[in-house]
Amino acid sequence: MKDLYVIIGVERSASYDTIKTNYQEKAKQFHPDKAAANTDPSVFVNVNKAWKILCKPELRRRYDAELYEYESTRQWPVNEEISLGDFDKDFADEEPFYVRDCRCGGQYVLPECESRQRSCLVICCDTCSLSVRVFVTNLLDDVDEEAVLEAVKPQKCSV
Numbered sequence: 001m002k003d004l005y006v007i008i009g010v011e012r013s014a015s016y017d018t019i020k021t022n023y024q025e026k027a028k029q030f031h032p033d034k035a036a037a038n039t040d041p042s043v044f045v046n047v048n049k050a051w052k053i054l055c056k057p058e059l060r061r062r063y064d065a066e067l068y069e070y071e072s073t074r075q076w077p078v079n080e081e082i083s084l085g086d087f088d089k090d091f092a093d094e095e096p097f098y099v100r101d102c103r104c105g106g107q108y109v110l111p112e113c114e115s116r117q118r119s120c121l122v123i124c125c126d127t128c129s130l131s132v133r134v135f136v137t138n139l140l141d142d143v144d145e146e147a148v149l150e151a152v153k154p155q156k157c158s159v
């Protein structure tokens with residue numbers, strides 16, 4: 001999981017203004033029109049993605065929660081990191097759940113109610129000792145990468 005605060009170059013407790021100032025500096029530094037020719041354009045995209053999340057208090061709160069969940073489950077030895085979309089839904093029951101086959105023949109089972117309370121969690125196989133880390137939401141996936149680049153294409157750098 002990417003640490004958006006590191007991408008922007010601020011402390012996690014940074015104020016909106018500090019984040020904005022740092023974002024503007026980074027965006028200027030890595031802007032496709034201004035950066036050195038060998039600069040990886042994905043840096044600019046990532047800086048913009050980070051800003052789009054951290055500039056909105058509600059998204060920032062959600063991201064902070066995801067980051068916390070991620071870090072508090074990071075000590076667990078996990079064999080794979082997957083998203084909720086990698087699971088099959090079994091919603092026929094009264095208590096719906098997500099299920100994914102383990103390579104041992106066993107299954108990872110995630111009750112749907114639990115997936116609504118957490119943004120990132122670790123599940124153990126019901127048969128062997130393997131476990132997976134599941135990202136229920138991923139805010140970064142919601143930010144359209146092409147839109148970021150498209151937005152800076154026609155006009156000159158506005159930051």
Ligand SMILES: [Zn+2]
Nearest residue numbers: 102104125128
């Ligand atoms: Zn297994």
